[in-house]
Amino acid sequence: MSLDTPTRTTNHERVTTSVDTPERAGAGGARAAWLPVGAAMFTVAWGGNQFTPLLGLYRDIDALSTGAVDLLLGAYVLGIMPALLLGGPASDRWGRRPLMLPAPILAIIASVLLAVGAGSPAVLFVGRIFSGLALGLAMVVGGSWIKELSSPPFDAEADSAAGARRASISLTAGFALGAATAAALAQFAPLPAELCYLVHLVITAASFVLLTRAPETHAAQDVPGRFLDDLRVPAAGHRRFLFVVLPMAPWVFGCAGCAYAVLPAVMGDRTGSFGIAFSGLLCLVALGCGLFIQQVGKRFDDVSSARAIIIALAMTLPGLGIAALAAHLVSPLLALVAAAVLGLAYGMLLVSGLQEVQRIAGPEDLAGLTAVYYSITYLGFFVPAALAVVSHWLSYPVMFVGGVVLAALSLGVVLMFSRKHLPSALAH
Numbered sequence: 484m485s486l487d488t489p490t491r492t493t494n495h496e497r498v499t500t501s502v503d504t505p506e507r508a509g510a511g512g513a514r515a516a517w518l519p520v521g522a523a524m525f526t527v528a529w530g531g532n533q534f535t536p537l538l539g540l541y542r543d544i545d546a547l548s549t550g551a552v553d554l555l556l557g558a559y560v561l562g563i564m565p566a567l568l569l570g571g572p573a574s575d576r577w578g579r580r581p582l583m584l585p586a587p588i589l590a591i592i593a594s595v596l597l598a599v600g601a602g603s604p605a606v607l608f609v610g611r612i613f614s615g616l617a618l619g620l621a622m623v624v625g626g627s628w629i630k631e632l633s634s635p636p637f638d639a640e641a642d643s644a645a646g647a648r649r650a651s652i653s654l655t656a657g658f659a660l661g662a663a664t665a666a667a668l669a670q671f672a673p674l675p676a677e678l679c680y681l682v683h684l685v686i687t688a689a690s691f692v693l694l695t696r697a698p699e700t701h702a703a704q705d706v707p708g709r710f711l712d713d714l715r716v717p718a719a720g721h722r723r724f725l726f727v728v729l730p731m732a733p734w735v736f737g738c739a740g741c742a743y744a745v746l747p748a749v750m751g752d753r754t755g756s757f758g759i760a761f762s763g764l765l766c767l768v769a770l771g772c773g774l775f776i777q778q779v780g781k782r783f784d785d786v787s788s789a790r791a792i793i794i795a796l797a798m799t800l801p802g803l804g805i806a807a808l809a810a811h812l813v814s815p816l817l818a819l820v821a822a823a824v825l826g827l828a829y830g831m832l833l834v835s836g837l838q839e840v841q842r843i844a845g846p847e848d849l850a851g852l853t854a855v856y857y858s859i860t861y862l863g864f865f866v867p868a869a870l871a872v873v874s875h876w877l878s879y880p881v882m883f884v885g886g887v888v889l890a891a892l893s894l895g896v897v898l899m900f901s902r903k904h905l906p907s908a909l910a911h
Contacts, residue, residue, distance in 0.1 A: 503698035517632035519690075519697040520625050521653040523587055526690040527621040528657025530590040530683050531559065531614050532770075533665035534597065535743055536762035539751070540669055540676060545604055550871040556744055557864045558608050562615020563622075567858050571623040571850035572713040578703045579628040582620060587691040589617035594680040594687070601676035622857045626650040627850040630841060631700035644784055647837035651777050655830060659770030662743065666763020675759075716851035718844045722904035724852070727789045728839050730893040732856060734799055735832045737863030741806055741886070742769035742825040744867040746818045749810045749879050761815065769822040773830025780834050789901040791838065795831035796894040800887055802828050807883035836860070842906050 538552045547555075574582040593613035600606025630646030632638060638645070665679035672678050718724065747754070747762035754761040783791040802824035809817035836856060844852040870882050877885075 503700070516637045516698055517629045517649055519693040520583065520628045520632065521649055522690045523583065523694040524621045524625040524629070524650065524653040525657040526683070526687040527586050527590045527617045527625075528654045529661030529664075530594055530687060531618040531661070532658040532766070533661040533679050533683060534559075534611065534614070536662050536666035536747070536759055536766055537669055537676070537679075538744065539747070539758045539762060541601070541604075541607065544601055544676065547604065548871075550868060551604070553744065553868040553871050555604065555607055555611055556740075557868050558611040559615030559618065560861050560864050562612040562617075563619040563861050564615075564858055566616045566619025567623045567854040567861075568714070570620045571627065571854035572716075574624040574627065574701065575847065575850050576704050576713050578699055579624055579631070579701050580697065580699050583624045583628060583697075584691070584694060586617045586620040586625065587687045587694065589613050589620070590687050591684055593617060594683045598677045598680035619857070622650075622654065623850055623854040625653075626837070626853050626857075628697070628700060629653070630849065632698070637698065637700065644834075644838050647834055647841055648777060648780070651830070651834040651837055652774060655770055655774045655777060655833070658739075659767055659774060662766030662770065663763050666759050666766065670757065670760040670763070714851075716848055716855055718848040718852045719855045721843050721906075723839070723900070723906065724843055726900035726904065727792060727897055728836055728843075728856060729859065730896045731792050731796055731832055732836055732859035733863045734796065734890060734893065735829060735836065735860035735863055737866045737886075738799055738802060738825040738829040738832065739769060739773075740864055740866045741803065741883070742766075742822040742829070745870055745879070746806060746809065746822060748867075748871075750813065750815050750818050753813055753815050765818065765822045768819055769826030769829065772823045772826035773833070776827050776830040777834045780831050783831070784835065784838055786842065787902065787905065789835075789839070789897050791831065791835035792897055793894065793901060795828055795835050796890060796897060798824060798828035798831060799890040800894070803883050803886040803890060807880045807887070810879040810883060833860070 535556060538556060541547060541555065542552050570582050590613075593610050593616075596606055596610030596613060600610055626646075629650045633641040633646035633649055661683070664682065668679045668682070669675040674681075743762065743766040747758065747765055750761065751758055780791060783794050785791065802821055805817060805824060806821040808814075809821050837853070840852050840856045841849065870879065873882060
């Protein structure tokens with residue numbers, strides 16, 4: 484079997500009667516069918532990122548080091564990974580709705596734990612894992628569900644990139660508003676370590692009610708085979724995934740993490756008592772820029788090359804360069820500029836990578852390959868903790884410059900394979 488045309492053979496048939504048609508889906512019109520899923524992804528992402536601008540608060544409350552707080556930030560990757568890798572194949576097996584409905588519930592549990600655990604790093608750690616479980620399911624199952632709801636017969640007018648764009652916008656908007664709201668409440672409202680989580684509980688409960696009305700798009704398997712076989716994702720061996728998607732994926736949240744997790748700590752001496760608000764501002768700037776470019780990014784997409792990914796990686800270079808200068812001068816203004824550029828890179832990387840994945844994957848591999856892609860992107864969330872450890876030997880400006888070099892190498896690999904190993908349906 485060619486690596487460029489992966490397929491998955493199955494010994495079962497699907498129960499076609501369990502798939503909802505636009506007529507059965509209810510009121511609101513077929514074109515709006517994706518909105519309940521997008522709303523759930525939005526609120527789950529809100530919960531996943533509201534923790535980020537509060538890092539300084541937890542550092543003060545629990546007397547934790549920067550490295551320890553950054554580990555709490557990355558702890559939810561421990562929940563994301565299994566949710567991604569198991570949730571995608573499970574939703575291919577049992578349908579999208581049964582696997583997506585638990586995501587808002589897990590996000591609510593996470594907020595409860597984080598609200599009561601301000602003085603306990605152990606409780607915060609468990610709460611972050613629950614956030615990760617919720618987000619992992621939302622990203623892979625919700626993303627696949629939106630892709631299918633953005634295609635005929637549910638939406639005959641959507642373009643081929645609409646699914647990736649709608650999913651990435653839902654996530655990025657949630658990441659941005661969750662962080663900004665949490666920062667504002669923690670800085671200026673009472674109950675700084677609790678109130679933001681209470682707000683999240685309310686909006687997430689509302690999104691769960693909406694989600695129950697979303698039409699099912701992927702029928703359960705009538706005679707399922709072994710679940711272990713479902714965990715195999717042949718499309719992950721596609722040469723285009725290996726040489727175009729793989730080199731860029733860690734930079735997605737690597738850029739985001741540098742913008743709103745690393746830079747606020749580096750600027751701590753200059754922002755003083757307004758550190759939480761400044762952290763939230765960096766989140767809002769970075770993710771707001773990411774949200775903007777995701778809405779116009781389809782103009783850069785090209786099915787015959789990796790043009791959008793090339794542009795995204797090219798944005799990473801000046802973003803890291805400006806971050807290095809901001810760290811050297813300890814300049815909050817330059818940090819805002821760096822966050823904006825890194826946010827543009829993040830947004831373009833996320834959506835362009837999803838577009839490549841959706842072109843590479845077949846119907847049987849869509850959720851699975853999306854899960855693999857997101858798993859690799861979230862490796863970038865360990866960048867802040869890694870930099871905190873290495874900062875004992877190297878300064879942050881030097882490490883940011885090193886990031887420029889590594890990003891340039893990734894860009895070089897993608898340039899070499901930009902027009903190679905296109906999925907067969909596009910190559911012909």
